[in-house]
Amino acid sequence: VTPGFAFAPDADIAELDKHLPEAKESAGSRFHEASLGDIGIRSLTEAELPPKFQVLLRTNSKFSQSWERNRSDLNDTSLSGFEQSLATISAHNGFSAQEIVDLLVVFRNKWKGSWRGRSYYRATVAKALGNAARHRRDQRQGAFYQPEAETPNSAAQDASEGRGKSELLAKLNNAIIFGGRIRFGDIMRGGRYFTAFDDMGNEILLGTAREMNGFVQTQANIVEITGINLSIPSGRKAVYWYPVVELFIQIANSQPAKFEFGLEEEVRMYLARALDALTHNCPCNAARIDLHNPEELYNLNLSIRNGRRDKFLYRDNPNRDNANRANSNGSGADYPLWPRFICWSKDGRLCVHVATLLMFLGTPVGGDERRVTLDRLQLGLEMMRFTYVTQEGQSGRLRISYLWAISSPDFQLDPDCDPQPGLNPEEDPDAEQPAFQVGDYVQWKLRGSLRFSSPRPILGFSFDGQYALFDDKVQAPVSQLILIRRSQNQNQSAKGATS
Amino acid sequence: VITYSLTSEDNDPAAGTPSPPQQGDLVQIEAFLRHWFGAALSVKKVPDQAIVLAAIVRLKKDRMGFARFENIQDAARWAAMESARSNLYFHAALHGHCPRGKGSLESAVCLSGVIADLDAQSPYRGENEGKAPSVESLYSLVRDFENHYPFRLTLIESGYGIYPSIRFREPLFLTDQRTRDEAGELLNRFAEAFRILARARGWLSTTDRVSLAGLVRLPGTFNRKRPSPLPVRLVTPNGGVR
Numbered sequence: 001v002t003p004g005f006a007f008a009p010d011a012d013i014a015e016l017d018k019h020l021p022e023a024k025e026s027a028g029s030r031f032h033e034a035s036l037g038d039i040g041i042r043s044l045t046e047a048e049l050p051p052k053f054q055v056l057l058r059t060n061s062k063f064s065q066s067w068e069r070n071r072s073d074l075n076d077t078s079l080s081g082f083e084q085s086l087a088t089i090s091a092h093n094g095f096s097a098q099e100i101v102d103l104l105v106v107f108r109n110k111w112k113g114s115w116r117g118r119s120y121y122r123a124t125v126a127k128a129l130g131n132a133a134r135h136r137r138d139q140r141q142g143a144f145y146q147p148e149a150e151t152p153n154s155a156a157q158d159a160s161e162g163r164g165k166s167e168l169l170a171k172l173n174n175a176i177i178f179g180g181r182i183r184f185g186d187i188m189r190g191g192r193y194f195t196a197f198d199d200m201g202n203e204i205l206l207g208t209a210r211e212m213n214g215f216v217q218t219q220a221n222i223v224e225i226t227g228i229n230l231s232i233p234s235g236r237k238a239v240y241w242y243p244v245v246e247l248f249i250q251i252a253n254s255q256p257a258k259f260e261f262g263l264e265e266e267v268r269m270y271l272a273r274a275l276d277a278l279t280h281n282c283p284c285n286a287a288r289i290d291l292h293n294p295e296e297l298y299n300l301n302l303s304i305r306n307g308r309r310d311k312f313l314y315r316d317n318p319n320r321d322n323a324n325r326a327n328s329n330g331s332g333a334d335y336p337l338w339p340r341f342i343c344w345s346k347d348g349r350l351c352v353h354v355a356t357l358l359m360f361l362g363t364p365v366g367g368d369e370r371r372v373t374l375d376r377l378q379l380g381l382e383m384m385r386f387t388y389v390t391q392e393g394q395s396g397r398l399r400i401s402y403l404w405a406i407s408s409p410d411f412q413l414d415p416d417c418d419p420q421p422g423l424n425p426e427e428d429p430d431a432e433q434p435a436f437q438v439g440d441y442v443q444w445k446l447r448g449s450l451r452f453s454s455p456r457p458i459l460g461f462s463f464d465g466q467y468a469l470f471d472d473k474v475q476a477p478v479s480q481l482i483l484i485r486r487s488q489n490q491n492q493s494a495k496g497a498t499s
Numbered sequence: 500v501i502t503y504s505l506t507s508e509d510n511d512p513a514a515g516t517p518s519p520p521q522q523g524d525l526v527q528i529e530a531f532l533r534h535w536f537g538a539a540l541s542v543k544k545v546p547d548q549a550i551v552l553a554a555i556v557r558l559k560k561d562r563m564g565f566a567r568f569e570n571i572q573d574a575a576r577w578a579a580m581e582s583a584r585s586n587l588y589f590h591a592a593l594h595g596h597c598p599r600g601k602g603s604l605e606s607a608v609c610l611s612g613v614i615a616d617l618d619a620q621s622p623y624r625g626e627n628e629g630k631a632p633s634v635e636s637l638y639s640l641v642r643d644f645e646n647h648y649p650f651r652l653t654l655i656e657s658g659y660g661i662y663p664s665i666r667f668r669e670p671l672f673l674t675d676q677r678t679r680d681e682a683g684e685l686l687n688r689f690a691e692a693f694r695i696l697a698r699a700r701g702w703l704s705t706t707d708r709v710s711l712a713g714l715v716r717l718p719g720t721f722n723r724k725r726p727s728p729l730p731v732r733l734v735t736p737n738g739g740v741r
Contacts, residue, residue: 005530005733008651010668016613016685019648021695023687080677114674117681 014041017117039101039121046106053103056093063089069111079113080124087128092135097125138236143243145174165254172247177240181228187251190258190453191265194248202226203474205451210368212245225475267380271352271413273367273449274342274360275422281338286423288346291391291406298393300340301400304353307339312363344423348410352386353402354378381405416443416455416484436461436468436478439487444476451476455484521728523582527719529575531733532589534653535611536571539593539670545608548593550574553601553714554585565600578717586723587731588714591686592673607673607711610682612666613689614715616707617697621659623724629704631697637661637705641736643696654736655715658722658729662715663693673711683711 018041056063065071066085074081086107087100095103101121108116173183186197187206194206204225211217215237223229232240278285290296341356354377360366385408392401413420436442441455460469467475536550549567552574556562564585568574578587593609594602619634620627631637634656641652641663655662673679690708697705709715721728 005527005534006735007534007733008653008665010612010666011650013667013669013671013685016650016665016667016689019650020685020688021691023684023691114678115671115681116678117685119684120677120681 091128091132138239189252264383272421291345294394298395301393303339350407352405441484442481523579524719525579531718532571539609547595551590553588582720587717587720610671614664615690618660631705656734657716
């Protein structure tokens with residue numbers, strides 16, 4: 001008190017915050033509805049918090065890291081950012097609004113944060129409780145519309161109940177993510193690929209299980225065929241998409257596969273993919289190797305010795321052709337030249353450096369194959385009668401030796417393909433497409449992979465001529481077709497013209 | 500720092516007899532400034548924080564000047580002297596750098612307490628509708644508040660109204676925008692408490708909020724709205740002088 005003047009006693013700011021009315025009545029009443037009551041700001045110590053706080057601190061690492069302000073995955077690392085994180089986690093774990101406020105007040109005191117009023121805590125807690133409620137609603141509703149009262153969806157539960165394919169399809173068509181825009185009639189599996197057929201007669205390549213779970217590839221394929229772009233709300237893939245993928249697989253597995261890839265076929269596919277990728281990355285890789293030329297073998301082995309996984313991450317180097325010509329020893333010191341781990345020899349042998357092939361298959365450009373192992377590759381190569389030979393290269397006095405898996409002479413990686421994969425440079429996109437005709441046998445090459453197990457005859461074309469039609473309602477863009485052989489009629493007419 | 504100057508042309512014959520050149524009550528001014536800002540100024544949390552006083556001269560056209568003080572004694576001395584010719588105001592918050600002299604919401608750096616503005620009817624006001632009939636009647640509003648809430652008020656009688664205020668136990672430093680918003684909200688809620696009570700008495704527009712950039716008459720000075728000035732002073736809730 002200043003001498004001479006008696007001023008009123010001071011008030012605690014928290015008390016004022018507690019007693020003064022809301023300036024906007026609606027803000028408080030909305031919070032009352034959301035949290036089933038209002039909150040009070042109480043000055044507690046950590047020890048006075050409820051026991052479930054200590055349990056959460058011990059069992060939830062994100063909560064304990066936020067409590068210590070030690071989260072590297074948070075964008076907002078301000079005190080209020082950590083408070084929102086704590087509030088969200090505790091709301092998900094069933095804390096009431098008042099319990100959340102208590103722990104936030106203790107947290108703010110612990111870190112000597114500036115004062116915050118009820119409006120701040122209301123906003124933080126309301127957001128956390130709202131998120132928790134929405135999450136619970138998502139979990140309850142799941143990925144599918146449920147017109148009648150059903151228990152939460154679960155693929156495992158459906159399987160145990162032995163639901164028929166038609167029921168599974170009906171459920172699939174009720175998926176929230178499709179929103180009734182696509183209606184599937186069947187799902188088939190061929191090898192590792194899943195294919196869907198919709199009621200418009202479209203064949204939609206869904207991709208492998210890995211691609212389906214990744215969503216993006218499958219999304220692109222669906223857009224390409226149907227024009228419908230699926231989207232998932234941010235962070236909701238586990239809720240809206242994974243159950244749909246489970247259903248795709250379940251429906252496909254409820255009937256025989258169109259065809260199965262054996263191990264040999266699988267390894268052939270890997271080899272073809274590697275040859276295609278190498279050729280695409282650098283057309284000079286399409287050249288054959290002379291296995292009796294020590295200098296060529298030296299360069300080949302040197303590229304293996306300098307080969308690193310990271311090099312496969314660089315696909316487009318505009319100078320790579322020039323650099324390759326300039327630096328013919330392939331050391332790759334100044335540009336990311338891929339190791340040449342697979343190539344054709346002049347006598348028609350296919351040479352594979354198996355360890356580098358395995359490394360390549362584990363990269364994104366190699367397909368991110370996680371299932372393939374060294375044993376599996378070696379077994380597949382043995383089935384194709386590959387033998388292991390140490391190839392020694394020499395340049396001057398320098399020598400490098402590596403063990404290569406080498407096929408028999410005149411080996412055919414793809415019996416229906418001429419020339420064999422990897423023997424021609426990547427086709428010029430500006431070159432004119434061959435004019436296909438009905439009856440021509442073609443392959444469908446999509447993103448470096450052959451989609452048909454064997455060449456198929458064209459049965460017709462779409463009205464605009466952009467799509468070729470095959471049996472089983474398959475449609476393929478003409479731009480992605482490779483001519484394998486002309487139809488019999490054309491060949492005969494050509495012969496007739498000659499005679 | 501004062502940014503206006505007076506000339507003989509500023510004498511307004513229509514305003515009647517000029518106010519006597521009586522200076523303000525230095526003791527009261529200093530006592531109040533020490534009460535309101537003393538704790539905040541003793542903690543030098545924010546560089547450049549200062550008491551911002553405003554002097555408004557009511558002449559042909561209102562002229563306004565601002566002065567910044569880091570020292571309570573200097574501020575009180577200047578206010579007492581300037582009060583001989585001006586209406587003296589202070590910003591309820593301490594302010595940092597103010598490019599135009601007047602404090603703004605953004606320049607507020609520390610709030611010492613909450614304060615509101617209660618106006619009574621006056622012949623010198625443009626609009627009297629919805630205001631309390633007299634300053635005396637405003638004391639009933641003050642008593643309503645003290646009966647309803649567990650707080651006691653420090654009152655500044657301004658001549659035609661009252662500024663009720665409550666000082667915080669610890670000054671609130673406005674270190675970020677969110678705290679600034681919270682402080683502004685608290686000032687609104689303090690005024691809202693009076694608005695609710697005034698509405699019950701049928702006075703719909705007697706309450707005004709004081710924002711972080713708001714100006715409050717300084718006790719110990721004079722309200723020079725009319726030719727014979729009225730003292731601005733600290734009073735008790737019963738209307739007695741403190």
